[in-house]
Amino acid sequence: MVIFRCDVSSRTGLRSLRRCAYLAALLKKNPGVLVCSREDKKAAKFLAEGNLPVRFTKEPSALDPGAAQALVFDLDDFSAADKALLERAREAGIKTVQILCPGSVAQAADIQVAGAGSALLHHKFRHFNTARKKYRRQVKSIFVNLGDPLPYRDLREIVDTLHRLRCKLKIMPGASLKKADKRNLMKIYPGIHFCGKSESPARAYFEADLALLLPADAAWEAAATGTPALYLAMDKGHAALAETCSGLGIGVKAPPLADWTVQSVRDALAPLDQATREKMGAAGKVLVDGLGVPRFMARLKELGIVKK
Numbered sequence: 079m080v081i082f083r084c085d086v087s088s089r090t091g092l093r094s095l096r097r098c099a100y101l102a103a104l105l106k107k108n109p110g111v112l113v114c115s116r117e118d119k120k121a122a123k124f125l126a127e128g129n130l131p132v133r134f135t136k137e138p139s140a141l142d143p144g145a146a147q148a149l150v151f152d153l154d155d156f157s158a159a160d161k162a163l164l165e166r167a168r169e170a171g172i173k174t175v176q177i178l179c180p181g182s183v184a185q186a187a188d189i190q191v192a193g194a195g196s197a198l199l200h201h202k203f204r205h206f207n208t209a210r211k212k213y214r215r216q217v218k219s220i221f222v223n224l225g226d227p228l229p230y231r232d233l234r235e236i237v238d239t240l241h242r243l244r245c246k247l248k249i250m251p252g253a254s255l256k257k258a259d260k261r262n263l264m265k266i267y268p269g270i271h272f273c274g275k276s277e278s279p280a281r282a283y284f285e286a287d288l289a290l291l292l293p294a295d296a297a298w299e300a301a302a303t304g305t306p307a308l309y310l311a312m313d314k315g316h317a318a319l320a321e322t323c324s325g326l327g328i329g330v331k332a333p334p335l336a337d338w339t340v341q342s343v344r345d346a347l348a349p350l351d352q353a354t355r356e357k358m359g360a361a362g363k364v365l366v367d368g369l370g371v372p373r374f375m376a377r378l379k380e381l382g383i384v385k386k
Contacts, residue, residue, distance in 0.1 A: 091226020197298035200278035204368030221286035226252035293319035301362030328362040
């Protein structure tokens with residue numbers, strides 16, 4: 079059995095749970111899985127839809143790994159209880175894996191999964207990585223994916239500005255966005271669209287001219303589809319990551335939300351002509367090839383966790 083230890087995050091919302099649920103679904107029959115999360119209503123609602131074995135706990139250190147073959151940690155921050163659980167697993171000879179999110183701190187796990195090439199993306203990202211993407215002369219279509227914790231007021235300000243610039247918007251709704259909020263936005267700003275429930279947002283990235291993102295794991299998603307990104311930093315950690323991602327040549331920094339105006343956004347979009355976006359898209363596809371999950375599974379087979 080493989081145990082996945084993940085939580086809802088104040089920074090990235092349900093992202094870790096979504097990733098672990100996808101990996102757990104692939105391993106459900108071989109060798110069997112258990113998803114372990116702290117008690118949380120959003121986590122319970124999300125995981126209930128996945129038909130996966132789940133255990134909620136108040137204290138992760140009390141979790142008994144038992145006869146598990148591997149313990150996979152996908153956490154933004156390690157608590158003292160999670161560090162104790164990691165140490166107990168290692169002492170028991172259980173293989174430990176840490177999925178490192180951009181900006182997170184490496185722990186003493188046996189295996190660490192980090193970096194663009196190891197990004198654990200849905201298999202549809204590989205499909206669009208190999209598909210030919212057309213780049214329009216000007217940025218018209220923008221895919222907005224700013225995560226689960228983004229407040230409605232901030233999202234409305236962002237949408238208002240982009241709508242004034244006559245951009246066509248498709249929005250990935252965060253878990254905290256209420257149905258009434260979506261209806262209000264569609265009424266106030268005719269022509270915007272929200273993504274429905276789907277296995278993966280890969281197609282939404284691929285069809286957009288530009289993606290507006292928080293500079294974290296979503297940066298690898300956009301890069302895999304060849305879509306340049308505009309990185310919106312909401313805190314100091316995001317600002318550092320935005321600088322890193324911009325340096326990779328796969329996107330540019332957006333103006334901070336405090337300076338988010340029609341003119342500042344227009345200035346940020348100005349350098350992104352057709353040739354520049356095509357160059358960024360090509361660099362992104364090389365950097366993130368969408369094969370992180372097959373590489374991860376191959377590593378588990380090498381360690382005898384998954385049968386060959």
